[in-house]
Amino acid sequence: MLTGSHLRTYNTIFQHPVSHNLDWRHVRALFEYLAEVAEQPNGNLKVTRNGQSLVLHPARTKDVAETDEIMALRHFLERSETAAPTTDKKETQWLLVIDHHEARLFCIEISGGLPKQILPHKPDDYFRHAHNSKDFSRGQEKPDPNSFFEPVAKALKATGQILIFGTGTGTSSEMDQFIAWLKLHHPELAARIIGSLVVDEHHLTDGQLLEKAREFHSIH
Numbered sequence: 340m341l342t343g344s345h346l347r348t349y350n351t352i353f354q355h356p357v358s359h360n361l362d363w364r365h366v367r368a369l370f371e372y373l374a375e376v377a378e379q380p381n382g383n384l385k386v387t388r389n390g391q392s393l394v395l396h397p398a399r400t401k402d403v404a405e406t407d408e409i410m411a412l413r414h415f416l417e418r419s420e421t422a423a424p425t426t427d428k429k430e431t432q433w434l435l436v437i438d439h440h441e442a443r444l445f446c447i448e449i450s451g452g453l454p455k456q457i458l459p460h461k462p463d464d465y466f467r468h469a470h471n472s473k474d475f476s477r478g479q480e481k482p483d484p485n486s487f488f489e490p491v492a493k494a495l496k497a498t499g500q501i502l503i504f505g506t507g508t509g510t511s512s513e514m515d516q517f518i519a520w521l522k523l524h525h526p527e528l529a530a531r532i533i534g535s536l537v538v539d540e541h542h543l544t545d546g547q548l549l550e551k552a553r554e555f556h557s558i559h
Contacts, residue, residue: 345369361403391419431499434552442491447552457490492525503535
């Protein structure tokens with residue numbers, strides 16, 4: 340589980356819009372923590388993780404500023420996540436934890452794996468003011484599905500069974516809003532939801548969330 344500066348660096352790599360204040364030293368420290376890093380004779384770094392490789396070219400300045408370089412880091416982290424077990428034919432089970440600030444996607448069978456994180460394109464301002472909207476309204480605000488829900492749905496495309504955890508109820512629950520939106524826009528994904536549960540996620544570790552998910556599956 341990432342904490343401290345490693346977690347901040349990881350989140351910055353996946354930030355929308357792309358951050359141009361990504362410290363090269365922090366990037367190297369993160370990859371040395373997550374993967375095997377070997378320095379090549381020309382000064383480049385070869386990073387290997389779960390069978391995937393990436394060659395890093397040390398930044399000419401203290402920050403990794405080029406968008407294509409940041410996207411390369413992001414794509415490497417995504418494709419080098421531990422693969423889900425494929426030893427049997429049962430559907431892989433996934434846990435989606437969603438609130439107003441982010442969504443995190445876990446493979447329930449994997450302990451200690453990093454979740455895929457999906458952030459709104461504008462983390463601090465992803466609600467559109469909507470005076471007369473009746474669609475999933477939250478007071479005078481309305482979540483913009485193009486900035487948050489659609490990327491979450493895209494992340495779920497290749498998954499199997501889906502269990503969703505969230506906080507709050509009714510219009511204060513991003514989980515309920517997302518499920519309602521999913522039934523309308525992606526009914527094939529909504530059909531794969533096997534349950535939803537209100538949890539106090541801010542007081543639970545990733546391990547405790549996964550334990551609750553496994554407990555849910557064992558009961559149902």
